[in-house]
Amino acid sequence: MKGTLYLIPTTLGDSAISSVIPADVVVLLKQIKFFIVEDIRSTRRYLKKADKSINIDELTFFELNKHTTVQQKSSYLNVVRKGNNVGVISEAGCPGVADPGADIVAAAHQQNIKVVPLVGPSSILLSLMASGLNGQSFAFHGYLPIKSGERAKAIAQLEGRSIREKQTQIFIEAPYRNNHLLKDILAVCNAKTKVGVACDITLKTEFIKTKSVAQWKGSLPELHKKPTIFLIQG
Numbered sequence: 001m002k003g004t005l006y007l008i009p010t011t012l013g014d015s016a017i018s019s020v021i022p023a024d025v026v027v028l029l030k031q032i033k034f035f036i037v038e039d040i041r042s043t044r045r046y047l048k049k050a051d052k053s054i055n056i057d058e059l060t061f062f063e064l065n066k067h068t069t070v071q072q073k074s075s076y077l078n079v080v081r082k083g084n085n086v087g088v089i090s091e092a093g094c095p096g097v098a099d100p101g102a103d104i105v106a107a108a109h110q111q112n113i114k115v116v117p118l119v120g121p122s123s124i125l126l127s128l129m130a131s132g133l134n135g136q137s138f139a140f141h142g143y144l145p146i147k148s149g150e151r152a153k154a155i156a157q158l159e160g161r162s163i164r165e166k167q168t169q170i171f172i173e174a175p176y177r178n179n180h181l182l183k184d185i186l187a188v189c190n191a192k193t194k195v196g197v198a199c200d201i202t203l204k205t206e207f208i209k210t211k212s213v214a215q216w217k218g219s220l221p222e223l224h225k226k227p228t229i230f231l232i233q234g
Contacts, residue, residue, distance in 0.1 A: 162193075
């Protein structure tokens with residue numbers, strides 16, 4: 001009998017486990033012995049923080065990142081086929097959303113393995129919930145182009161799409177480029193376009209604010225090296 005593939009949420013930063021991770025998830029963590037993870041070191045820290053009684057040395061970790069081959073991803077599920085439950089833990093809060101965990105989930109479906117998503121913090125959904133922008137129709141685009149000319153063009157296209165489809169456009173940036181991206185958004189978008197900024201979500205330093213482009217100018221938040229979600233709606 002096959003095991004189950006559990007998609008296990010993590011904290012979005014150094015917040016208390018009890019404030020963002022349900023107690024049932026912590027109980028399950030203590031029972032699973034095999035994990036497919038994006039980063040082994042941070043996963044070890046997370047497990048010990050979740051429950052100090054977890055014996056890390058008894059666990060088996062399979063690393064999943066951009067260097068993992070298709071063959072390796074498929075082989076990671078061998079232990080599930082042998083009847084073991086396996087947990088997927090990413091660096092993105094919720095596995096499978098904007099992270100490589102989606103590849104493992106796809107392989108699990110192909111192999112008729114049961115997949116169970118567990119409740120936890122998603123920075124994308126939390127930012128949308130708190131933005132006041134359209135939560136009925138929205139799209140997440142990941143990272144925009146790095147080159148300034150291409151990025152400006154991408155921002156203009158997303159603004160146009162948000163106007164045509166009345167749809168919230170959501171995207172992210174490498175934390176050390178956040179300030180530059182916000183300045184580009186304000187330079188490209190119309191004065192009335194609404195811009196949401198959600199920074200350090202679920203942490204004590206959490207900052208979430210939606211203003212028009214005109215209202216943002218002259219009062220920009222400091223976003224350098226802080227995990228941030230950007231949302232726009234024209």
